[in-house]
Amino acid sequence: MRVALLPTGKAELLGFPGAFNRLFPAHEFHTIAKIDDQKHPFDSFTSSPLPIQATSVPASLDKIIQKAASELVPGRTAAGPPIDLLIITEDLELANRHQPQTVVDAVRQAACNHIAGLNQRLADQVREAFRERASFHLLVPMLESWFFADPVGAFSLAGVPADRLPPRLVPDCDPEAFETGDPQFAKDTGDHCLAWRALPANKRNDKKIKPGWLKRGPQRVYHPKDYLSWLCRSGAKKNCTRYRETHEGKDALEGLNWHRALSTPVHCQYMRSLLADIEWTLNTGLNVQNGACAPLTDFSRRPVNHIFRNI
Amino acid sequence: MESSDWKITVRDFRCLKNVDWSPEGVCLLAGPNGAGKTTLLNAILLLCRWFLSGHQEALRFTQSAYLRHLDAADSDPVIFEIRVGDITWSLALPVDARGLTASYGETLKYGDETILRAEMYKDQWVFDGKSRPFDPGRCCAKWVWDREEPEWMRPLVDRLRKVRIYFSYWLNQVKTPGLSGESDSYLNHSGANLWTVLRNWKSSPRKYRDQFAWVINAMRAAFPGQIVDIEFDGPPAQPHGKIIYSSDSAIEKSVPAFLAADGFLTGLLQLTAVAGAPEGYLVAFDEMENRLHPHAIRSIISSMREIAEERDMTIILSSHSPVVMNTFKDEEERFYLLEEHNGKFPTPLNEACNPDWLAHFSLGDLYERNEFASPLPKRN
Numbered sequence: 001m002r003v004a005l006l007p008t009g010k011a012e013l014l015g016f017p018g019a020f021n022r023l024f025p026a027h028e029f030h031t032i033a034k035i036d037d038q039k040h041p042f043d044s045f046t047s048s049p050l051p052i053q054a055t056s057v058p059a060s061l062d063k064i065i066q067k068a069a070s071e072l073v074p075g076r077t078a079a080g081p082p083i084d085l086l087i088i089t090e091d092l093e094l095a096n097r098h099q100p101q102t103v104v105d106a107v108r109q110a111a112c113n114h115i116a117g118l119n120q121r122l123a124d125q126v127r128e129a130f131r132e133r134a135s136f137h138l139l140v141p142m143l144e145s146w147f148f149a150d151p152v153g154a155f156s157l158a159g160v161p162a163d164r165l166p167p168r169l170v171p172d173c174d175p176e177a178f179e180t181g182d183p184q185f186a187k188d189t190g191d192h193c194l195a196w197r198a199l200p201a202n203k204r205n206d207k208k209i210k211p212g213w214l215k216r217g218p219q220r221v222y223h224p225k226d227y228l229s230w231l232c233r234s235g236a237k238k239n240c241t242r243y244r245e246t247h248e249g250k251d252a253l254e255g256l257n258w259h260r261a262l263s264t265p266v267h268c269q270y271m272r273s274l275l276a277d278i279e280w281t282l283n284t285g286l287n288v289q290n291g292a293c294a295p296l297t298d299f300s301r302r303p304v305n306h307i308f309r310n311i
Numbered sequence: 312m313e314s315s316d317w318k319i320t321v322r323d324f325r326c327l328k329n330v331d332w333s334p335e336g337v338c339l340l341a342g343p344n345g346a347g348k349t350t351l352l353n354a355i356l357l358l359c360r361w362f363l364s365g366h367q368e369a370l371r372f373t374q375s376a377y378l379r380h381l382d383a384a385d386s387d388p389v390i391f392e393i394r395v396g397d398i399t400w401s402l403a404l405p406v407d408a409r410g411l412t413a414s415y416g417e418t419l420k421y422g423d424e425t426i427l428r429a430e431m432y433k434d435q436w437v438f439d440g441k442s443r444p445f446d447p448g449r450c451c452a453k454w455v456w457d458r459e460e461p462e463w464m465r466p467l468v469d470r471l472r473k474v475r476i477y478f479s480y481w482l483n484q485v486k487t488p489g490l491s492g493e494s495d496s497y498l499n500h501s502g503a504n505l506w507t508v509l510r511n512w513k514s515s516p517r518k519y520r521d522q523f524a525w526v527i528n529a530m531r532a533a534f535p536g537q538i539v540d541i542e543f544d545g546p547p548a549q550p551h552g553k554i555i556y557s558s559d560s561a562i563e564k565s566v567p568a569f570l571a572a573d574g575f576l577t578g579l580l581q582l583t584a585v586a587g588a589p590e591g592y593l594v595a596f597d598e599m600e601n602r603l604h605p606h607a608i609r610s611i612i613s614s615m616r617e618i619a620e621e622r623d624m625t626i627i628l629s630s631h632s633p634v635v636m637n638t639f640k641d642e643e644e645r646f647y648l649l650e651e652h653n654g655k656f657p658t659p660l661n662e663a664c665n666p667d668w669l670a671h672f673s674l675g676d677l678y679e680r681n682e683f684a685s686p687l688p689k690r691n
Contacts, residue, residue, distance in 0.1 A: 036680065036681050036685070063676065067671075070671040074668055076666045126671075216499065
């Protein structure tokens with residue numbers, strides 16, 4: 001079967017095919033980029049709080065839905081086999097961590113808005129394609145939380161030095177409710193970031209250069225990518241970390257041990273929902289969903305008026 | 312004759328390898344830099360000038376060197392052809408890198424009948440069964456037309472006469488106008504006679520079919536709050552525009568044209584260009600979006616569509632602007648890509664891409680994302 005993934009992160013864009021192919025080698029996985037160069041993912045729409053029950057949705061979400069619809073119906077040309085399953089993934093970033101339902105509602109609304117703008121024939125086809133062959137899943141709060149679910153395998157690939165392991169999370173922490181208990185990280189002021197400190201003041205505050213955990217302030221303890229970046233900290237780098245989504249992030253994702261990551265039945269429920277959805281479609285009998293799925297995106301608990309397969 | 316009942320064919324002209332094109336209505340040309348948008352407009356102009364003013368003038372205007380496509384063989388002529396209804400007029404140019412190397416070939420056909428034939432490299436041409444020497448100042452078809460203006464030839468001549476192409480305006484001259492013909496009734500290619508044209512239209516509304524009022528109304532829509540009227544200062548041969556932007560109070564508020572924004576003047580030039588084109592004309596604008604706000608772009612194109620329909624005109628826009636492209640949603644058959652698809656060049660967007668697939672997107676988004684007219688190598 002052919003499974004397409006439409007992510008909003010660079011590591012996912014580059015790493016999803018390898019990660020899922022390792023788990024389901026008999027099937028074909030590919031990702032869909034915003035620009036046809038496989039470098040630019042679609043823009044995230046959860047980095048700012050989404051308004052509740054809004055009828056208009058962020059333009060970046062509209063574009064994701066347009067692309068998803070066009071990949072399913074009818075495809076750009078008649079050539080090529082159809083996609084059996086299309087999965088949109090998006091982070092549940094800290095700004096929206098408290099309202100996953102609102103994010104899901106926005107996706108449903110965007111799909112309805114798109115369908116309403118099509119002619120009747122095409123609208124019927126897209127409506128059916130979304131319901132039968134498209135899903136939406138959340139990475140909570142972001143991809144890097146998955147690596148904390150498998151620190152043994154993923155962390156070395158992500159570039160974390162062995163002497164900084166294991167990561168220190170609060171006791172019994174579900175990576176999807178991520179919170180560090182590492183006091184050094186919580187109070188770090190970047191004194192060790194020598195190359196960053198040596199930059200002129202205006203460059204130091206450039207948001208593309210300033211280390212994420214220093215930008216974030218107290219919220220950093222809930223941010224798995226900040227913590228991972230800090231674990232990979234390097235004073236010689238201008239942004240003070242060796243972690244890059246396009247390299248270490250991709251490698252860690254491709255090398256993720258899914259079974260180990262999902263070994264705690266009550267943890268990583270959104271991740272399990274995603275895996276269960278794919279597994280059900282591919283009918284592989286892998287049974288990685290042994291444990292609880294997030295009700296909001298669980299395929300088997302979808303609402304009666306579902307717009308996508310699972311929401 | 313329907314305005315669409317014509318076709319231009321070009322072979323091996325600069326970056327254009329093989330063109331067959333019948334534009335109609337308001338059309339868009341899109342492609343990466345160097346794909347041939349401007350060259351295609353130049354090809355149309357070259358054919359018109361070749362007929363109307365002779366080959367020397369045509370080649371002078373379009374630059375006579377490097378006429379041939381780089382991939383063409385040295386022996387391949389550059390071909391231009393226009394078919395209007397049953398009439399086909401063709402030129403075959405033997406060229407090297409410097410320009411024409413010898414006398415060019417020319418044929419004129421009416422249906423299946425060959426009316427005249429001039430072969431490349433020959434010093435005589437044949438018409439009416441007789442060999443004749445070339446006239447250095449005009450092509451053979453023009454010689455036939457000038458001789459007795461045969462009625463069957465009129466559709467071809469009309470098509471070649473009714474073309475105006477605007478590449479880039481000389482805004483400095485618009486801001487500080489020099490002398491121009493006092494009786495100018497349409498915008499010349501540089502736009503330098505803008506104020507003369509508008510003054511003449513305003514002073515004789517009946518003669519000029521209220522074109523001035525149409526331009527002002529269209530300008531008001533495109534540039535809200537910036538214009539209510541235009542008045543003119545200066546001598547008759549050198550008028551200066553004065554933009555009246557408010558007449559709410561007792562004192563009229565105005566600015567001299569040289570203070571007007573470049574985008575404002577560009578919009579005024581484009582609207583004046585289309586308003587001055589009579590029934591059946593072809594008017595083209597190269598990169599019409601330059602200097603314009605998205606609202607102005609949309610508004611001006613809307614005005615262009617209105618007048619094109621009313622006067623059965625063809626308006627060709629070349630553009631890189633996603634805003635311009637978005638105005639062609641549901642008119643994909645008039646959105647031409649300078650890409651070859653199924654042997655067609657240029658290709659209507661609805662033939663290059665599945666229309667159902669296009670329906671999901673705004674066209675500008677697709678262009679921005681390199682989904683069509685991309686400079687990147689094509690994927691398999």
